[in-house]
Amino acid sequence: MTQKRDLSEDKIIQTAMKIISQDGANAATFKRIAEDLDCKTQALYFYFKNRDALNLAITNKYFDDLDNKIKTECLGYSGKEGLIKIAKVMRGFGLDNLSLSLMALRTSELSEDKSIGEAVLRLKGFMYRFIEEFVTDDQEKLTITRGIRALVIGEVVNESVGWFHNPLIKNTDSFEINLKKILK
Known part of the structure; x- marks a missing residue:
């Protein structure tokens, strides 16, 4: 049995994230986490x-x-190319971590904790660094960042329920077409 001294906040978070990734957000109960960590609830x-x-x-x-993924994968990009890369990284990360993405979206919607707003502002800041190279109007900058976030969230949510499985057009193709429309 794991002792309290062997537990940590990070270990609990990592275990919960693993459970969510494997079995969905509702599977990460304290009981299940404790079982996986071999400790008492x-x-x-x-x-x-x-x-x-x-x-x-x-x-x-x-x-x-x-x-961290954005910082790593978008290094060396600039302007529209950088913004497109950020959007693709956000989409890929969301789809690769689908259950965690949906749980994070739900938590973001329900929580009034300021850390959620700060996370959104960081994402907006990453996008603004690239947008400022080709857009000067503040209203247009905000519209572009909102459009990209909405597109990415829509892709993740719609993929999670299977709504984008259509032989007429691949989901990646429609994502890129819509992204280019946002950046016109």
Whole structure:
């Protein structure tokens, strides 16, 4: 049995993320996490007062991981090319981590914690660095970032329910067509 001293917030978050990735957001109960960590459920409450607090920590970790992926994969890009790359990285990350993405979206919608807003502002900041190279109007900048976030979120949500499986056009093709329309 894992002792309390061997547990950590990060270990609990990583275990919960693994469970969510494998079995969906609802599978990451304190009972299931404790079983996977071979500890008592009560030990988890030392780190997280409830499941909402754990979901918020997972969501923050999700956004940190997305930030790091953007920083790594978008290095060396600029302008429209950089913005397209960010959109593709966000979409790919969302689809590669589908259950976590859906859980993070749900938590973001329900939580009033300021860290969620800060994560969205970081994403907006990444996009603004590239947008500012070809757009000067603030309203247009905001419209572009909102359009890209909405497109990415729509892709992830629609893929999760199978709505984009159509032989008429591949989902990646329609994503790129819509992205170019946003950037006109």
